[in-house]
Amino acid sequence: MFAVIYRWSIKPDKEQQFADGWHRVTEAIHAQCGSYGSRLHRADDGTWVAYARWPDAESRERCAMPDPEGAAMMSDAIAERFPETRLQLVDDLLAEPVHPV
Numbered sequence: 001m002f003a004v005i006y007r008w009s010i011k012p013d014k015e016q017q018f019a020d021g022w023h024r025v026t027e028a029i030h031a032q033c034g035s036y037g038s039r040l041h042r043a044d045d046g047t048w049v050a051y052a053r054w055p056d057a058e059s060r061e062r063c064a065m066p067d068p069e070g071a072a073m074m075s076d077a078i079a080e081r082f083p084e085t086r087l088q089l090v091d092d093l094l095a096e097p098v099h100p101v
Helices: 015-033 057-062 068-077 091-095
Strands: 002-010 038-042 048-054 078-088
Touching: 002 015, 002 057, 015 038, 015 048, 015 068, 048 057, 068 078
Parallel strands: none
Antiparallel strands: 002 048, 002 078, 038 048
């Protein structure tokens, strides 16, 4: 099992749109591809951070975007996408405090 940390800077006034798109995409991933869960929160510096766990790297690559409309909502809201961080065996990441969206 491994996790991916995603980070984005969101355009002004598009945060709710981004969060709505993210929730749609993650629900579709869970239903269609069996990801092991994810969390999204807004960091103190204003960037948005998501943690997602996957059974393996192949599962993640096979099911990158199962909801094109949700993905489009997210893409439209993103001002900047930062490089992903991939971590091995990180069950503790899901214990991170979650900030309401």
